[in-house]
Amino acid sequence: MSALINEKIWFDKTVYSDAERHYYESLSKRGNANLEVGSSLASEVAKARQHIKNSLECMESVASLAGVPNTEINNKLISLEKDNADLKKALDDLRKLVISLQARVESLESPSGAKAEAPKPAAAPKKAQEPEDDDDVDLFGSDEDEEESAEAAKLREERLAAYNAKKSKKPVLIAKSNIILDIKPWDDETDMAAMEKAVREISTDGLLWGAAKLVPLAYGIHKLQISCVVEDDKVSVDWLTEEIEKIEDFVQSVDIAAFNKV
Template sequence: MSVTLSATTLSTILNGFFEDNSFVSGAEATAADAEVFKALSGEPNAKALPHLARWYKHIVSKGAAIDSLKAAEAPAAAAAAAGEDDDEDLDLFGSDDDEVDEEAEKLKAQRLEEYKAKKAAKGPGPAAKSAVTFDVKPWEAETDLGELEKLVKDIKMDGLVWAAAAKRVPIAFGVSKLQINATIEDAKVSTDDLTDLIMELEDYVQSVDIAAFMKL
């Protein structure tokens, strides 16, 4: 019996391996590292696979010296690298013995579970936020922009924070628009919903435009 690993599964296993190991075997790069390096199709995604990417960059830095690394016994990580090609079967431990293959399957499952557990323990990253600038145009020059600003800031939503002060920008014929900034959590606040809520101040507001939008 032999085991075939997809490139994604292989990379996940290797990333977990290099989280606790600097090299494939021992405290320095060996021919086993060269074997794993050559089996990879390219540089790993540093964000998704930080430990594998760190090891990869270290091996790349050796340049032509990669081919002259001294031989060493390659553990499971080196054997696993040879299986990156989806069309080729791989025995992780160089044996067709059923008992050994069963252990290889257990090792693969264990590594995947450990990786998932460590990732879950770190918790979710910070919420994605955006900075938005609204241009709020009143009906006429006599519109009380101070009251309009107060009414706009009275709009409360989870994930919405209004800036401390708004800016009054002259348009024409004595009319000034209210330019007000807000920080929103993308997953909680829709700019369309927020625009609609401002437009509901119909006694004051003629139109609302998004003057600027920037991811934070």
């Protein structure tokens, strides 16, 4: 080996030749790929140009049509605007009517509204309210005139008395409420008929019991649903529920299912 140190010999030439061949082959493959990409880009550019051309032609046709007046479309637009205005006016009228009806119902349902709707007493006879005219008094009149005035005064008093008696006999508006109560027993062994009988035995002025029925709850347990009408000034709902809850042998609890003014 020492004899070959100074010799200029390329022992690895085949290795470098193979490397050079592989290098040029890779360059050739890259060139083909670039050619394919270029052709695909060219086709995409051509498609984009054609699409732009078609869009411009379509816009030109639309612009040409827009310049032509269409009487039928204008008439339809005017008709639609008129119908829209009519519908809006009808809707506003309907809204005002609903608001007025709601205010009317609220005034009737409120206690103050009930009092306001109470019938007013009839006006007293016009002749009874009209004062005597002092100008017609004859200071030098005869006894017959005095008798006539006395009879007129008596007749007026009689009419006033009859009117006051009629007014006092007019019925007064009584505020009442319709209540539906849910009365729950202790268990499924509670005698519901006996419980209803005990509830109906609660009696006072202004309380009237109505219909009753059994409503299933769960596990064979039923609740007693009973209705009643009470006068608000005479019977309190709290008092009524307390009286029912005093029936401890049957009643577990009492709930108000519905409460309406009559």
